[in-house]
Amino acid sequence: MIPFDFDYYKPESMDEAFKCYQDLLINNKKPLYYGGGTEIISMARVKGIVFDSVIDLKGIPECSQLEVSGGKFRIGAAQTLTNIAECNAYPLLSKTIKRIADHTIQGKITIGGNLAGTIKYREAALPLMISDCSLQVMTQGGLAELPFSKAFNGKLQLKKGEFLVSVLIEENDLSLPYNHVKRTKQEKIDYPLITMVALKNEKAIKTAITGYGDNPIILSERIINHKLYNVEQKINKIINLAHSDCKGDLSGSREYKEFVLENMLQEMFSNFEKIG
């Protein structure tokens, strides 16, 4: 039970949603964009978040798209993890999001919510960080398309009142060989100790991890693909470089996380070596 009242708005267009937020701000309200709502409801229940209006984005057609067209996989921000996984246009993304929370909740969590939420892991971002991806964002000036690396730096970099409309991934990246490993402290369904994803194209391997520190990070592409280092040297250099990002927590100490990452990297190099 949420212990405070709020107003509920369900706009039917991007403009209506943006204007609704601005109008509420002008009237000294505290609005919140609402996707799946799982994090908002669970935090509101314990008063971990306070707001007096929610703007539900699920009625906006652009936020609900899910298709491969025009050379891109287009995912509306209000699409659920279940729908994205079932569609399976991008197997690495499917595999990653099928390990977020549990199967039932995946039917409620939206990709926009996972990227924009306050829970630091943001596992859905990992496959997007290492692919040719852009985000469509509703801004004061209208719909803008931004490279993923510009709009997401560990967390979504949006101005007040802006909202994520859709994720666009280049079709060429969808079927690349990939690696996904999620390690948890104990249970299969849990926040990650470390989750690692990797893609291999004809030129390079790209890798991103979360759970290691405060935010998801990309591991050094230069080191991972360095032609003069052997695997052991690459792993040592990556661990050293990421040392300052590594933070111990209840899931595992800093030293343990470095040990786990070392093993995950070995596994990844070995898997990619097998496929040539």
Add this chain to the structure above:
Amino acid sequence: MHLSGNSIIVLNVNGEDKTVMVKPAYTLLHVLREELSLTGAKSGCENGDCGACTVLVDDMPVKSCLMLAVEAVGHRITTVEGLKNAPIQDAFIKNWGFQCGYCTSGFLMVCHALAMHKPDADDPIIEEWLQSNLCRCTGYEEIENAVKSILSGNYK
């Protein structure tokens, strides 16, 4: 749509349209239990962890503690009261799929949905779906046996 304070909405529950007065802050679980007196969905953790409050929305399992009632407008809600002698209920009895019974309605809804959507589910899929719910009596094996007994490919 804009709702503020006490508002009247229509929810389709177990095949019937129900007119109900809600506040936007009411969860679907609260409205089902307190406004519609459908107490089959149980309040457990209210945090999306235990699954005792699971109902079906458009035939897919949803933890009703993590859904606002206003979000359910225009969708079909099925609670355990709406199963009405579905094969999974008989399967739970025959396979001793419950002990204290508190988690049972949530498990029934997940298993019913699994059988509808994945009648040929293999072990990893069954595990994936059932991991959404907790049984503190730890009757997992019996529940798994129950759902497997009805995965015949002709489940209605």
